[in-house]
Amino acid sequence: MEKENNSRQGVQVIARAAAILRVLEDKPEGLSLGAIAKALGLARSTVQRIVYALDEERFVIAASPTGRVRLGPGLVSLGSAAKADIDRVILPYMKQLSDEIEETVDLSIHDGSSMIFIDQIITEKQRLMAVSAVGQPFPLHSCANGKAVLAAMSDDEIAKVLHFPLEQSTIKTLVNQNELNLEIKKIRQQGVAFDLEEHHLGLCAVGVCIAGPYGQSLALSIPVPAVRFYGNEEKLSKILLKYCHIIEVALGKVS
Numbered sequence: 388m389e390k391e392n393n394s395r396q397g398v399q400v401i402a403r404a405a406a407i408l409r410v411l412e413d414k415p416e417g418l419s420l421g422a423i424a425k426a427l428g429l430a431r432s433t434v435q436r437i438v439y440a441l442d443e444e445r446f447v448i449a450a451s452p453t454g455r456v457r458l459g460p461g462l463v464s465l466g467s468a469a470k471a472d473i474d475r476v477i478l479p480y481m482k483q484l485s486d487e488i489e490e491t492v493d494l495s496i497h498d499g500s501s502m503i504f505i506d507q508i509i510t511e512k513q514r515l516m517a518v519s520a521v522g523q524p525f526p527l528h529s530c531a532n533g534k535a536v537l538a539a540m541s542d543d544e545i546a547k548v549l550h551f552p553l554e555q556s557t558i559k560t561l562v563n564q565n566e567l568n569l570e571i572k573k574i575r576q577q578g579v580a581f582d583l584e585e586h587h588l589g590l591c592a593v594g595v596c597i598a599g600p601y602g603q604s605l606a607l608s609i610p611v612p613a614v615r616f617y618g619n620e621e622k623l624s625k626i627l628l629k630y631c632h633i634i635e636v637a638l639g640k641v642s
Contacts, residue, residue: 388414391581395447396599399479400437400512403427403429403433403437404441405439406427406441407423407427407437407438407441407447408446408447410426410427410454411423411425411447411458412458413458413499414457415423415455415457416455416457417449417455417456418432418456419455419578420438420454420456423438429466430447431468434498435640438456441459442456443503445459445461445503446458447459447495451469452482454588458491459501466555466562473599473600473605473638474506476634476637476638477494477506477607477634477638478494478506478508478529479606480625480633480637481494481506481607482508482632483630484508484607484626484627484630485508485509485510486607487626488499488609488623489510489512489513489627490510490513490517490609490610490611490615490623491507491508491509491510491517491600491607491609491610491611492507492508492608492609493506493519493532493533493535493592493607493608493610494506494507494605494606494607494608495525495605495606495608496599496603496604496605497527497533497536497603497604497605497606498524499537499548500526500527500529500548500549500550501524501525501526501533502524502525502527502530502532502533502536502545502606503522503523503524503606504519504521504522504523504525505521505522506521506577507519509522515593515614516612517612517613519588519610526554526586527548527549527554528549528553528554528560528561528562528583529553529554529556529557529560529561529585529586530582530585530586530594530608531579531580531581531582531591531593531606531608531610531622532580532592532594532596532606532607532608533580533593533594533606534570534571534574534578534580534581534582534594534598535574535594535606535608536593536604536606537549537571537574537576537602538574538580538596539596539598539633540604545571549567549626550626552563553567554598556585556586556587557584557585557586557587557588558588559584559588560585560586561584561585574575576597577624578628579586579593579595579627579628580593580594580595581594581596581611581620581626584613587615588613589611589612589614590611590613591611591612591613591616591617592608592609592610592611592616593608593609593611593620593623593624593627594606594608594627595607595627595628595631596634597631597634597638598635598638598640599638599639606633607627607630607634608627609623609627611623631634
């Protein structure tokens with residue numbers, strides 16, 4: 388019984404430490420221990436004890452002389468290792484997918500109100516092809532990968548990341564809230580999202596959301612020049628969904 392209690396306490400401490408790190412995630416100016424305790428409904432003494440341990444590992448550091456703390460540099464190496472691990476698993480499948488469809492394949496990650504492109508397999512089979520700069524952010528609402536991630540969120544989560552009025556990248560960008568809500572409902576039913584020249588005229592894409600092994604929202608997408616896209620949406624969707632399932636299983640998802 389004592390072992391079981393110790394195990395539960397250990398799990399609880401880890402969960403609370405993770406909650407503290409998440410509270411600090413979008414607070415570059417830091418938070419006081421009291422503010423963290425209030426946000427999480429924990430005793431200040433509990434927060435202080437966990438923050439001290441996190442500080443020892445450089446997962447948090449002082450943000451000001453008055454006692455605020457923020458995320459620390461110790462998380463950077465962990466983040467790099469996590470990305471390397473994801474790349475090792477996903478990139479071979481992206482290469483297979485690109486070879487099979489003879490199109491470019493993109494991998495992106497959700498960050499606030501944007502999708503950030505983190506990897507790409509560029510096809511060598513087409514003279515006219517789509518290429519996105521790695522590190523480039525795209526607004527969630529105007530790209531296939533972003534809309535796929537939005538559809539995987541709850542309505543409350545969507546309300547936190549979409550701020551109206553939305554940026555209109557092209558004349559085809561969905562900026563009306565009701566129209567976008569209907570689009571998201573459709574994506575939830577179909578499992579895939581489309582960008583029909585909504586970010587760049589002449590460029591379309593199909594995208595799916597992938598649950599990352601560390602809680603990230605990733606997306607796999609196939610950008611295609613409009614002249615090759617229309618009429619091939621169903622074929623691209625089916626094969627992308629197939630690879631999405633394969634990748635999620637490879638990342639540890641129980642099928």
